[in-house]
Each structure stands twice: as C-alpha cells, then as structure tokens.
Amino acid sequence: MSGLIFALVVIAVLWALAYFAAPLLAWTVAIGVALWAYGFHYHSPPVVAWAVLVVLAVLLNWRPLRRLLITNHLLVWFRKVLPPISETERIAIDAGNTWWDADLFTGRPDWKKLLATPAPALSDEEQAFLDGPVEEFCRSLDDWQITHELFDLPPAAWEQIRKHRFFGMIIPKQYGGHGFSALAHSTVVMKIGTRSTSAAVTVMVPNSLGPGELLLHYGTDEQKSYYLPRLARAEEIPCFALTGPYVGSDAGALPDNGIVCKGMYQGKETLGFRVSWDKRYITLAPVATLLGVAFKAYDPDHLLGDKEDLGITLALIPTNLPGVEIGRRHNPLNSAFMNGPTRGKDVFIPFDCLIGGTQYIGQGWRMLMNCLAVGRAISLPALGTGAGKHASRVTGAYAQVRKQFRVSIGKFEGVEEALARIGGMTYRMDAARRLTAGALDRGEKPSVLSAILKYHCTEGMRQVLGDAMDVHGGRGVMMGPRNYLARGYQAVPVSITVEGANILTRSMIIFGQGAIRAHPYLLKEMEAASSEDHAKAAVDFDRALFAHVGFTISNAARSLFLGLTGAVFSPAPGDAATRRYYRQLSRMSAAFTFTADVGLLMLGGEMKRREKLSARYGDMLSHLYLASAVLKQYEDHGRPPADLPLVEWACQDSLYAMQQALEGILRNFPARTVGWLMRLLVLPLGRPYAPPGDRLGHHVAKLLLEPSDARDRLTRYAFTSADPKDPVGRMEHALKQTLAAEPVEEKLQQGLKKRLAPANYLKLVDEGEKKSVLDAREAALLRETYAVARDAIDVDEFGKLRGE
C-alpha cells in the first residue's frame, strides 16, 4: 500500500513539474529525491536508476556536452526537414507582429492581460463624423439606383465623398485627412456597408491597401506633401494594381516588368523605368487618376549597378501618361463599384514615380505585406460585420412581421435556428472586429489575427446573409428597390475572394504563418537553423529546442489534467455565467498548442502541403481568438445580462467548432498511432462540447424579434430609418406597428371568439368596432397595421424588365 502511495506521489510530482514547465534542474532534483526516498524506504538504493540519472543529468544540464552529443545532431536533422521558405514567404512571415495570438499559442493564455487592455472607443470627433456625414451619406444612397440604374454612385454621392473627405480617413490631419483610428475607419466602412456594398467598397479601397497607405509608410516627403492632400479630397482617385491574368493568389509571380532606362519626362531626359503591365480586377481603375502598379524591376544595362534582377517594385503612375490604358469595366456580380482592367505598354516613368524613391526599388513585396498585415484587419471584417448587423436587424423584424400558419415565422423553431446563427455570429464578428481594431490603435500589427478576421468575418457574412435570405424566402429573392438583402448576398464572393482568397487564407496562411509567427519557439529555432554563424546557431538552437520540449511536455500534462478535471480548477476571470468559457478556452489552448507541436514535429516541412490539417489547426487558433473577443466584449460592455444569450451562443459555437477541428486533426493525423495517443491526452473523457442548445438558440432568436437595448447594442451602426418609405425603415416601422397591434388583436379575438387571418382581418376589425369590442382608435390601429404589414411583405413588380 505504501508502495502505491509512494508511486502516486512520484507521478503527481512529475506531473506537476511537467504542468508548470519546470526547468531541467528541478526535474533532476525531484527525480534524485524520489530515488533517495525509494532507497531509504526499501533499504536498498536503486543503483542502476541512480547511474542513469547521473548520466542524464550531466548530459542534459551541462550545455556544451548537450550540444555536442544531442543538439548539434538534431540541428542537422532540423535543417533537412525545415520547410523550404521562399523569399516571398519569409517576407510575409516577417510582416507585422504578434499579440493575443501569441498568448493563445502558449497553452496558458493570460486572461488578466486581455481584460486589462482598454475597451476600444471612438473619439467625440469620430462619433460626430459617424452621426453626421456618414449618416447623411447613407441616407442619400439608393442601392437599387446604384446597382441597377446608374451602375455607379450618383454624382451627389461622389460629391459627398469629396466634400467630407471619405477617401482621407487614414490620412493624417496635417495632410488634410481625418487621421481616424482603426476603430473609426472600420465603423465608417461597416455602416456604409449596411446601406450599399458598392458605396462601401468605393470608400474602403482608397483607405486600405493602396497608394494612400503605401505613401504614408514609405512615401518621400515630397510625395506625401503632394499626393496625400489630393487623395484626401478625392482630387486624385487612386487604385492599386497587383493582380493580373497569371497573378492571383500567387501574387509574387508577376510577369509585369519595368526596365531601367533613360527617357523623356516633361521635356527632360531622365533615368526611370519603361514599364509594361496587364492587370485585371482592379477596383477604381476605370476612374483612377493615380495608378499604383506592382512590377518586377530589371536593370539589364546596369544603369544602377551590378544587379540585373532588382525585384518587385511599386510605382504611382498618373493615368494620363502616354501608354496607360484604363476605362474599361468588369461587372463584379452586379456590384456597381468601379472595377476593371488596366494595361500599359512601355510607359516611361521617372524614378520620382517610385513609392519612396529609388531606395525602395525591389522592396515592393515587403511594403505590400507590411501594409496588408494591418489593412486586412479593417475593411473586409467591417463589411462582414456590417452584413451581420444589417441581417440581424431586418431579418428579426421581417420574421416578426411575416406570418404564416397565423404565427410570426420567427416563432417557428426552424426559423429560430437561422435567427440564432445570425445573432450569435454577428455578436462574435463585432467583438473580433472591435478587439482587433483596438489592438491596431495601440500600435500592434497582428498579421495572423488580420488573416483570421478577414477569413471569419467574410465567411460569417456568407452564413448570415444566406440565413437571412432563407428567412425572407421570396421576399429576399425578388429584386428591386424594396429588396435590402439581395445585392449584399450577391456580393459575398467578392469579399471572399479579395485580400487573400478564403480557401488559401484558411489552409495556408492562418496556421501556416501563424504557427511560425505566433509560436514561442518555432521561429527562434528556424532562425537559428538558417543562421550562417554556426557557433551562435548551435547555442540559440539548443536553448530554443530545450525550452520547446519543456513547453510541449507541459502542454501535454496540462491538456490531460484539464481534460480529466473539465478545467474546473483552471484560474479564470469573468462572472458566474462566463467563467466556464474562460476555463474551456484555456483547455483548448493547451490542446491546440500540444497537438500543433506534435504535428510540426512529425511533419516538419510537409505541414505546408498538408493544407487540410493546417486548415483545422487554423480553425482552432481562430476560434480561440474569436471566443476570447466575445468574452472581452461582454466585459467591455459592462456585463449586460441581456447580452448573455449572444455571448453564450458564440462561445459554445466556437468551442464546438474547435472540437470538430481537433477531432479532424486526430482522425486524419498521418501517423495513426500518434493521433490515437494524442486523443488520450487531449480528449481523455471523450468529446466535451455540443453545439448551442435549442433553448439558448430560442433566447438569441427572441432578442432579434423585438426592440430592446440588447438588439440595439448588437446592431449598433447598422443603418436604420424611421421612414416607412425607406426599404429598411419600412421594416422597422412594420415591426413596431405589429408589436403595438398584438394586444389589440388579442382583445379582438377574445371579444369576438374568432381567429384573425389575412382573409377576414379587416372584416373582423369592422365587426369588432361595431360590437364595441374595439374603440375607434384601436380599430384604426389594426387597419393601419394591416396596411403596413402588407407593405412590408410586398415585393417589387415591373411592367418590363431591362432588355425585354
């Protein structure tokens, strides 16, 4: 018995050492004490065990010997299995920095650190801009006119863009822009997106990756002083052209070229580039006056030096130069923002046209990646979140107003399910949008998080708009001025495709770059392995590798402990309702980090080709982040109890998504036995999570169906209107009217002992008034409700369709 207790104590101590990632010396001492205690208890020292301990202790604790006998050999092996990293990949990995993603990759996220970050907030000036010019701009937009009649924004909208400097949100005040925070920039794009996708894309492009941002970071003083004020006032319409027929996701493979040569510019001979390009899909290109172009620079005549192949270079080319071709348009799924091809043949540009001047020749890829690390976290996530807010507001209202089988369709369980997804996902997208914008405003440049945001907010958009269309049935399908959904739904693939097409983002970027960027040791090991300084490489690699091993063992021990105990002992902030989610996220963080480490160890460079596996690891990392954002938003909003259904739905959905991803990793792990062993550690008692339950879904759906503070908070900054003639205002008005009429309808049904239906509605109102069941005011209310509800469900009719 005492032997059993002794063994249990030893296991517990070793487990604790592993759990807390104790240093090697602590392990050595602990095992020494255990061997001494064993010898003392049994009066016979375990000689062989002592000998093994001494050899291992010396070998592992004496670093020069450890390097000589172990690490240097592992370094040779590591160099062989190291994924070949191209220059373009290395630049993408180096771009930006890490933030909360790095914490999630430790297996023990520091929740206090997350909660201590300030709640993102708009300044008074930014709020005034939203309440004034943005509101006015939105109100003036008629998306049907834009997408069906004009195929462009109306001249008055372009005028407002100029007057209120919508193109200058990221341009500092000293250059005539607004100098807005990332949060304000995101909120403006989001709000416009709830009114018109075409208008939102038009406004968002000059404020995201393009001439403005590139000039801000890399422009010469002259370029900044000249162009930025003109861009802010939209006197210059910018676009940025990278993509071409042969250049899509593999954006580094540019065939477009620029040859260093002498040429004539404004009557003078000067050195410059003769540039030729063939680009397509370029937003704003048809109306651009300033064309940002990425090309590969060559110096075959050695006018600049010895090097011939100079690398990707970025230039700003005025579109009135001879040889520049713009003006033709694509039709991106009937969205009416300007988009088209641009071509140039032997266009001579002086070096002054290079962004940042000659010092940035060949630096184009780095410049683009650095800007993408930030920009990708703002525009498209804003558009996706806006879609969620708009869908929540209008679908909730429609599901209340539209009745079938004499019941509001929102009360049917099937419809509830769709409404719950819309509400829960919108809360989560908004939380992630705000958290990330706040991080950007504190100077972080989290490139992995920006990829997570881009992917999940645009996929979220696809889901919520699909659900919204389903709930609207034919009302969503029939296009026309009354339809406030179909154009956004149609445009979903645009957001899915741009700034890193989603399949690629999920299967290559989020984990592929995230693992290297956010992992506490991997990048250090890779840097050491690729270092030319062999002595330093050996020391650095040894240090990183042993810390990494301790880290992996710790996460294995933590995963098992947290799995067996349901993580109930894990320290967690929050309140009674949310504490368990912090705990489960800590558990999943340990499981993710441990399985990711084993995956990287077993697959090495092969991981790059295992995109399905990489995508599942990416899903885990993403949902760890998204659920963290949800919990943080709940705290930032002061823990409103009414928001809890949304918070819980989003957290439960994320946990379930993580579990699905983990299950996929374990089941498809290339070494089956390793997959099975990992399962024992990370899911020791089976699968703990289920999708959000029916009752919870009911509460979320209910929240969308009736006006409330929680509904207003969820849909804050979605464009709304009180005008019953406005497409959105019509639905808001009908919702209020329907709810106001409900008790009166009930009174009428009770009084007449008859059930109201569309066919007898007006007749029963007349009868009720005649028999004094209703007074005149109540009868008028019901007659009006009947008309308002009919107007809200009506779709457009046309005498003739275009082209008929």
Ligand SMILES: Cc1cc2nc3c(=O)[nH]c(=O)nc-3n(C[C@H](O)[C@H](O)[C@H](O)COP(=O)(O)OP(=O)(O)OC[C@H]3O[C@@H](n4cnc5c(N)ncnc54)[C@H](O)[C@@H]3O)c2cc1C
């Ligand atoms: C409306 C619109 C506006 C745009 N605006 C601009 C602009 O202003 N400037 C500009 O330069 N470009 C712009 N683009 C181009 C956009 O960035 C590209 O469309 C995008 O990079 C994808 O390239 P592609 O369309 O050629 O798709 P492809 O690269 O051919 O990809 C097709 C599919 O294959 C997937 N895929 C590719 N490689 C991999 C991989 N290794 N692993 C997994 N999946 C992979 C992709 O995810 C995608 O689903 C715009 C595009 C659109 C549609």
